[in-house]
Amino acid sequence: MSDSAHPFELTMPPSANDHALGVPHGSVTVVEYGDFECPNCKQAAPVVKLLLSRFQGRMRFVYRHFPLHEVHPHALQAVEAAVARKH
Numbered sequence: 001m002s003d004s005a006h007p008f009e010l011t012m013p014p015s016a017n018d019h020a021l022g023v024p025h026g027s028v029t030v031v032e033y034g035d036f037e038c039p040n041c042k043q044a045a046p047v048v049k050l051l052l053s054r055f056q057g058r059m060r061f062v063y064r065h066f067p068l069h070e071v072h073p074h075a076l077q078a079v080e081a082a083v084a085r086k087h
Contacts, residue, residue: 014062019082022052022060031062036079037072 014020014029030051034041048061065082067075 014060019063020060021048023057024060026055026058026060028055028059029062030059031064033064033066035066035068035072035075036082037075038068 010029010031014031030048032041032044032048034044051059052061065079067079069076
C-alpha cells in the first residue's frame, strides 16, 4: 500500500538534465515523454500551458525526450539540436 503523501515514485527522479518548467519542488510533478515530430505530443502543449498557469507555484512540468525514430525520421536530430542548444 502506498503512502498518500507520495503515491507515485519515478524510477528516474527529475534532475538538472531534464527540461523543466514551473517550481522545482512543486507538490505535483508532471513528466511527459515526448517526440518533437509526433503530432499527438504536440497536442499536449496547450494542456501543459494551461496546467502551469492554473497551478502556478504548485507544480513542475518535466519533458523527457523519447524520439520514435522508426516512425519519425527527424526526431533524433531534433533531440540532438534541443540538447545542444541547452548546453
